[in-house]
Structures are given as structure tokens and as C-alpha cells.
Amino acid sequence: MPRQPQRDDTGLDVEFFGPLDRDKNGNISAEYPCWMNSLQIENMEDDVRLDEFFLKQSIDPANKAQRQASLDDKRKKLREINQCMPILKGEVRAKAEQARTELADKVAEAYFNTSEMAKGGANTVMQEAKRMTEFMVGISPQTAAFAVKCNVPFTKDYKVMRPGAEKMYQIISRALGEDPDLEALRKVA
DSSP: OOOOOOOOOOOOOOSSSSSGOOTTTTTTTOOOGGGGGGHHHHHHHHHHOOOOOHHTOOOTTTHHHHHHHHHHHHHHHHHHHHHHHHHOHHHHHHHHHHHHHHHHHHHHHSOHHHHHHOOOOOOHHHHHHHHHHHHEEOOOOOHHHHHHHHHHBOOOOEEEEEEHHHHHHHHHHHHHHHOOOSSGOOOOO
């Protein structure tokens, strides 16, 4: 039975999911942290710039107060998102880098290489489905601490499903300022 982390007993001083990613009871309700949604953040920044432009140009003066309130809300939301972004330093950064390296290797092993993907076939599809739904990616206890922080369930013998390993890799990569592209991990053959 997989372990769904309920409390943080990892000793890692990092949070990937902030208040915006949690429900009213404090449970993580988002699949990925809000600070990872670059497109949403860019759209919000564009909206802020547009509202600022309209306010400076006095376009639509009848709705000036409403637009100012909307602008203030958007700025506040952007600040909250930016505050959720973890800053990895020192020992936590080193552990994150180790976990990312381990996950890159494990995820790459769990992928079919490019020639296997090109061949396809029913057996490949069945194996791919199995790789995505079974706890078969082994991780170290140190990396399991990041599984807790990334809200990824794992078994007692430290195995996660491949999508969980991919999620951890992407979150840790973005927090480190690295490229989270999973296809780059696929082996060429």
C-alpha cells in the first residue's frame, strides 16, 4: 500500500506548495505548485500592465475605481505566487541537486528509448501503461523526503509511479532554476 504523506517528518527545510496551493484545511489541493505555472503568471503580468496603461491614459474613467481595485488584487496575487517560490540554499540545495540527478536517471530508465517508441506495437503500449500505473521506480530514502514535499505517494520500500517521479523531477528542476523538460531524459537509440 503506498504511503500518502500526511505530515512532514522529513527534516527538509523547504516547501514547494504554498498557501495558494492548499485547501482551507491546509491540505495540498494542487497537482503542481502555483509558481510553476509560467503561462498563468505571464498572463497575470500582462493584465497588470494593461490595467496600469488604462489607468495612466484615463481610458474608461467611469470604471477607474473598479479597475484600480482589480489591479491591486492582481498585484497582490502575483506577490503571493512569488512568495511561494522556494529559494534553495546550502544543504537543501545540495540535497535537491542529488535528488534531481537520481530522478533523471530513474525516469530515463523508465522510458522507452526513441527506437522502441518508433516501433510501437501492442506490447509497447501495454508495457507503457504498466510503467505509468505501478509503483516501480525505486528512489533513495533521501529522495523520498522530496516525495513528501512534492506530494507524491511512495511505498514502504521507496518506490513511486513513473508519473510521480516525473512530477518530482519537474518541481525540483524548476526550484533549482533548471530545465524541467522530461523528453530530454529519453535515451536515443
